[in-house]
Amino acid sequence: MPLPSPSAYLTRHARPERPVRRLVCFPHAGGAASFFRPWSRYTGPSVELLAVQYPGRENRFREALISTMDPLVSAVADELRDLPPLPTVFFGHSMGAAVAYETLLRLEQAGAAAHITRLCVSGRSPDGAAGPAVRTDEEVVEAVTSLGGTHAAVFDDPDLRQLLLPAIRNDYQLIDGYRRRNDAPLLHTDVHALTGDRDPQVTPEQAAGWGAVTSGAFTLTVLEGDHFYLVPAAERVTRIAMEPAQPLPV
Template structure:
């Protein structure tokens, strides 16, 4: 079970007695904080593993969904600002990559991004968009199936489909309508982009586009698999995300 958290946006999967670093993970469209629970055994004892819990799922099931990027990332940034500063890595998969990026921009605008040392973006290029779309329920289900999504099989169950589809539909609406600002300031963190070599949504060349968004270093890692390559590669991806993090300046 997730550990208690003072914020509904933050699910704690580990709680070190004396944390030395923090890993904050952002789920994909339709995803939830529990997606990152299996990472806990692969973080070292001094790492605080947090996952963002978007409204409308799991313990926040009855809360209203947020259909656009700005209010979502503003709320997430506000909650992260309340945490004590630690050397921190952001990891976002698919839609979560865009949410992590936009959250980092908001922290930077608030003058509070100095402790963010790395942004890991997975399965989404910086300018990936399909354009505003009106998706029927069948369209959404087919999109999830085409990516090998973790909800694909349970959506065959009518009761589970009715339960899960609102959040998935909402997130597709959110990411379909999202556009990265062309005049956004460059990031000042290291960026590590990861993708599967058989991802139908993004190519390694498109993932390399993240290099233009930062003045920090850039690394690209291509692993075997489809859009959800990180599920069978949980240990490797978790360890990549938490490669040595520089300590905060004194």
């Protein structure tokens, strides 16, 4: 079971008695905080591991879904501001990369991000994947299963399908309607982009575009795998996220 959480939006998976660092994880579209629970085995005894819990899933199943970026980011940023300051890394996968980026941007603009040392963005380019918006249930199922995140058999069960589809459809609506502002200020925080070498949504070259969103150091790591490369590589990805970043050679 997850440890008691500091807020509705933040689920605690690891809480050391005297934490010296913090890792905050942002799930993919249709994902939930529990996706990152296994990472508590790899973060080390001094790292507090938190995962963002979007409304409408798991312990927040009965809460209204949020289908646009701004109110979601505002709520997450508000609750992160209430935490005791610790050196902190943000890690966001796929849709979560965009949510983590926008949350950090908001915190930096508010002068509340001095303790955030790195933004890790996984499985997404800064401007997202090109392609038509996902609308129908069939399109949602096809999009999710094509990425390998959810086995197709899950959607063959009518009860599971009814349970899962609203949150997934909502998140696709959110990310389809999101566009990073062209005039967004540069981040000051270091950025580390990670991607699978066979990800159908983002190439390593596209992932490298994250280097343009920060005045800090930028690192790109390409690992073997598809869009959900981080599932079998959870230990390695966790350790990469918590290591000091090294800038790309000029």
